[in-house]
Every structure is written in structure tokens, then in C-alpha cells.
Amino acid sequence: MMKIMVYMFFMIPSLFFSVDWNLFQFVIIFLMFITLFCSGFNFFSSISYGYGLDNFSYGLIILTLLIISLMILASMSVKNSFLSYMFLLVNLFLCFSLVIVFSSLNMFIMYLFFEFSLIPLLILIYVWGYQPERLVSGLYLFFYTLFASLPFLLIIIYFMTNKMTLYFDMEFYIPYSFIIHLFMIFAFLVKLPMFMVHFWLPKAHVQAPVSGSMILAGILLKIGGYGFIRFMYLYEYPFLNYGYIWYSLSIVGCVLVSIICLIQGDVKCLIAYSSVAHMSICLIGLLSMTKWGILGSYLMMISHGLCSSCLFCLANFSYERLHSRSFFLNKGMINFMPSFSFFWFIFCAFNMSCPPSLNFFSEVFILNSMLFYWGNSFIYFIFISFFSACFSYYLYSYIQHGLPFNFYSYSLGNIREYLLMLTHLIPLLFLILGINFFF
Template sequence: MLKFGLCCLGMMFLLKEWLLLISVVMVLTFFCLTFMMNFDLGVINLIQLDFLTYLLVSLSLWVTALMVMMSFYIKHSKNYFEVFTSLSLAMLFFLMVSFSTSNLLMFYIMFESTLIPIFLMVMGWGYQPERVSASFYLLFYTLTASLPLLMGILYINYQQFSTDFSSLVIPNSDYLLFWMLIIAFLVKLPVYMGHLWLPKAHVEAPVAGSMILAGVLLKLGGYGLIRFLPFVENSLSEFSVLLVSIGCVGGVMASIICMRQTDCKSLVAYSSIAHMALVVVGISLNSFISVAGAVIIMIAHGFCSSGLFSLVGMIYDRVSTRSIILIRGIISVGPSMTLWWFLFSISNMAAPPTPSLMGEIYIFMSSLNWVGVLAVFVGVLSFFAGAYNLYLFVSTQHGTDLSGCKLFTEVSVREHFVLINHMLPFLLFFVLLTNIYS
């Protein structure tokens, strides 16, 4: 931890003034949250602090700082950078309250409030005219699916006169309430068949919008499932086969779709759907090992997918296209960018030593204990993850020179700093896990 802090402090002297404040905030946040983690604070009034909250709040703070650093092209183009920064800070506030509140109604309000900043980001700073339809897909898909959640919370309040997690008691045979509580989180993840809003939003969103959407906002779905499913455990045992089947089949379908994409950003977006399918499987198996594996994949995916979207944005800034057919031969004009593509591609396919590998191993072990055939599907998902990541890397980095190679510039200091601060906590998370489970 001390080495990490000294490294970040040392890099400040190499950077411009506008990076200094962000660097200080990131370092202080890391140390403060690490200090907080040493205390078991439990539930304090409306605040619920545990290890899961610590991880997700840290991820939110970190990715938000990095997305602001990646968005300085908005400042240079004088495209309402102050408004964009205000929306980023508002989203950070909503995310932190969502991950730390112990009140069901407050969680729902903050859960839905995160839609407002990301909707305005896609609508206001998106790339193409289709951003209007994409932002409405994003809004109405998630809003419609979350209305049953609001009705379920109000019903719980009517029955128990309380909306606190600690006093939550749900009848064992109330299957309708079970689906009302989890359908919003399944669409938010998203699971296959409720996923159409995600590729559209990613393709049209600015690079910062894609970073926060894939890095943190999708984790609200997994966080909600982890918080709510213990209270409906008996109902979950009745529908676990269905949820696991949706996760496995949906993950395989999303992986196959990844192999057919011609847009880099769309491919990374569909890879998020495939990774979140493993999260659904891990949470639905409802064992300590499987849920731990799902949490590990969530956090690792937050750093890795955000880094991949940053790389896609860097290429788009240089050659004004994201087409895999037109982007090739980057290794000959930008070898340092190729190195970063290689590191994030192997991290996304769960190669050792990455925390994603540990998460997949945990879910594989749990699937063997549940039904042996399920382990085959988990193995197929892991295989496809390697396949489409290799396809993305080889198609973009190798081949003849890309058409705009004369205009291609190497990675700047700011971009290197953003990518390092994606990869460094990603690897430190693996070190943290090995210390915890050793």
C-alpha cells in the first residue's frame, strides 16, 4: 500500500497541473478507505458498511476520477465541460449512497437517480444522431423493469412498517414478490434478453460515459441481487435452475455475438454481457464460494472494461473510426498502445495472474458441487472469453497499416496515466485477495 501511494505521488511531478488535484484525491481516497476497512462498523443509522460496500465505493471513486481525466477533450473543445463534470460528481454521489445505504426506499431512489446523469451524458455528448434513441432505450428499459421493484418495496413497507435491510423478512412462498424484487437487477446487469439497451448506449455514449456505465453502473445489478437474495432464499431455491440456465445460455449467446461484431466498442459492450452472465450464475448458486467469485468478477470487470473502453476511445480520437475492418496494424504505428491492448485483453480473458481467473475458478468449483454439467457451460464461457478477446486483439493490432497511420500519434502522458491507474488497482486487487484467502 505504501509503495502504491509513493508511486502515485512520484508520478504527480511528471504531470500537468490539472492532474495534480485528481491524483491527490485518488491517493487520499485509497488510504482513507483502506483505513475504514479495518473497522467493522456494521449498520449505522441509514449507512451500511461492509467489505462489499468498501469495494464498490472504492471502484466508484476510482473510475469517476479516471473518466474525468479521459474527458479533457470536452474541455479543449469547449463543450460544456463544467456541466459534464457536475454530472459526473452527481453520479458519484448517487452511486456512493446506493452502495452504502441500509434503507430499501433510499436504495431505490438512488438506484434510479443514477439514470439521470448517464441519460444526459449520452444525449448531450454522444457521437452520432442515434444517441437520442440510444438514451431513450437506456432510460425506458431500466425504468420499466424497476417499477416492480418499487411496488415490492412499498408492499414490504405496508406489511412490516419498515424498509430497513436489517429488519427485512419475506414470506417463503411469495414467488411474485421474489420476481418483483430481482427483475430490475437482472435488467440492470443485464442478462441476455434484457440487454438490448446496453450495446446501443455504449456505442453512442462518449468514452467517459462508457467507462462509468460498464465500470460501475452495471455493478448496481449484482449488488442488488447480493443484498436481496438472502431474504428470498427459499424462493431462490425454486427458481435457481431457471436463473442459472438464463445466465449460461445468455452468456454463450452474447459470446457468439461478440465474434460477429465489426465495431470495437460494440464488441467490448457484448463482452460485458457475457461476463455479467457469470455473475448471475455465481449469485444464483447461492454458496459463499460462488458469491465471492461473482463479487471478484464484478470488481475485476469494472477496472478491465473501463480500461478497454478508454483504449477504444483513444483510437477513435486518432482515426475517427471504431470499425475493426478499418483499424489494423496499430503495432507498427503505436507499439506502446499495442502493449496496453495486450495487457487489457489478457486481463479480460481471465489469464493469470488476474483476479478474474480467481473468480471464474470459484464459480467453476461451486458449479461442480451443484450440478456437474453446469461446469461444462462455465468452461465454455471461459473459452469464448479467450476467443473473442484474441479476435479483438489480433484484428486491431496486426495486419497491414491502417489507413490513417500517418495521422496516428503515440499515447500521451495523460493517457498512459489513465491506463496505469486502471491496471495497477486491478493487480493490487489480486494481491489483496491472495492475502485474504491464504
């Protein structure tokens, strides 16, 4: 693990001397392939200096490196701007902190970089965001995360004083206190985000540049699920005792958020709310505490990371041409960009979990685990499935069909944009072939 961190650390000087975006992207992808050949399919491997890989962090680290390299590809409008090398530096710091969060074996180091990842993200939103409202959305993001993570720090101090260790592979006998359980997972519930503490997400997504939206949807929401898995493995009884509270909020919230999606007038806002709905399903799978549920949630984290990131890219392609994210102005795109319409269709279908995508398999696993946990869950699942199909269909049909508001034709995208789409699409289709690794 240390080789990956030293590799990233020594990339910093290169950004000040020769800023070559293609080289930076190649270096990140090369690092992804190095990580790909590490063995992550057993309990902690590649352990060095308090960092290691296991089968949960393995996929998420590879996803982080892939999304970071695609962010660079999607942000070519920043390339010729004044602070292009600073943009790469901020992305490198973000990448570095996320890799440490996913590979750390120590709770305090994980907490430290969990908080630090907020700073590069705020810089991305404030410096390269679009509207003046980004100041308010940055404040929402900052205060929600800060408010939720202070109790988590108290829990870490409690572990250190009582158990004298902070390593994840120890067994902690945690009291059945609801307060301790709440403090331990509240930071992750806000990061997911769970329904009721999700208000920061649409604001942050809408005001962030495309790179900020991609990293938020692709990786930062997954820290919540990852932290949940890590702390669930420490001691299961509080989760068995109090899990029904978060389960109930998630299952009701998922239906409500799916309905909220249908009244949005902003394309990015709708995709952001659909992320809340998907992460609620992910939380439902985790709280069922079955092997299928946790595997389904893990696969959903990876599939949602790719699918949602790509939808934000597609929304950005329209924004770059029309300079608007409104549904009322983004109409009749099938006349202008028929080839992009195909990708819109594919990713809207994958967003509502159509086979043969990874999303479909993850929802099948989660549905089984829901029925194990509470037999009547299927009633809610019917609504969740129906409304998610509704908002995905609404997103596609409203943008692609109808009369365009102006008659300027730009039928072709460029090669960079098609490459970006395909790089999101290929892993989503072909990861299904490797699903037997998990059994």
C-alpha cells in the same frame, strides 16, 4: 459514512467558482483514500444516519471513486469545451448517487438513488455523446430501467405495509410467490444485464462518450449484482426455489453472447457484448448461493469494472486519432502505436481471465460453485471459456495486425494515457495479494 457524503456535497460550489480539473480529480482520489482506511471487512460498520459499510459495499465504493477520477482523466477532450464545469458537476452527482446506493441500509433510499443515477448518465450520453443515434440509445436505457424498476417499487411498498420496516438487516419472511420473487429481482436482472434483457447495453455503450462507457461498464452494471446479494441475504428460500430459471438463462445466454461478439464490426460494441457475457458468469456465481460463488462474483465485479473500463479507454484512444470505431479502419495499430499494443494485449488477456489477473481467480471460484450447483455445468463452462478466449483474441489480433488503411504515423501516446492504463492495471494485479482478507 456521512463524512463522505458531506465531503461530496461541499464540492459542488467549488465547481462554479474555480474549475480546476486536476484539483477535482485530486479531491476524488483523496476521498477514495479516506474510504480505503474505513474498516469494511466485517458486518455493517461506519453506521450513521441509515448509511453504513460492509464487505460488499466497501470494495464497490472504492471502485466507484477510482473510476470517477479516471473518467475525468480520460475526458480531456471535454476540458476546453464550452460546458466543462457542467461535465464535472454531472460526474459528481453520479458519484454521489452511486456511493449512496452502495452504502444505504434502507431499501427505499437505495431505490431512489438507483433511479436517480439514470439522470446524470442520460445527460452524459445526450450532451457529450458522438452520433445522432444517441437519442435512441438514451430512450432504450431509460425505458428498460423504468419498466424494470416499477415492480421493485411495488415490492418496497409491500414490505413497508406488511413488515413495517425497510432496513436490510431485518429478517423478512417472504411468501414463496414467483411473482414477488420476480418483481424483487427484475430491476437488478435488467441492470446486470441478464441475457434476454440486455439489448439496451450495447446501444448505450456505443453512443456514450468514453466517460459514460467507463461508468456504465465499471459501476452501473455492478448495481445489479450488489442488489442481488443484498436481497439474497434477506431471505434465501425463493432464490433456492426459483434460482434455476435465471441460472439456465444466464448459462445459455453467456455462450450465445460470446458467439455474437465474434460477428461485431464495431470495437465498442464487441467490448459491450463481452460485458454482458461476464455479468452472466457473475450471475451464475451468485445463484449457486455458495460462499465461493458469491466471493467469485464479487471479485469478478471489481476485476471486470477495471478491465472493461480500460478497454473502453483504449478504444477511445484509437477513436480520437482515427475518428472511427470500425474494425475495418482500426487495423495495423501495432505499426503506429507499439506501446499501446502492449496494453491492448494485457487487457485482452485479462478479459479472457488469464492468470495472474483477478479475473482468473474469480472464474476459478465461480467454476467451483457451478459444479456444486449442477455437476454438468462444466460442459457449458468449457464453451464459455473457449468463446471468451476467441473474442478477446479476435479483438486484439484484428485491431493490431493487418495493413493500416492510411500511412499517417502517430507512434506515441501521451503521459496522461499511459497513466490511465497503469492505474487500471496495478489494482488488477495487486488485489490478488489481498485476497486472503475474504477468508
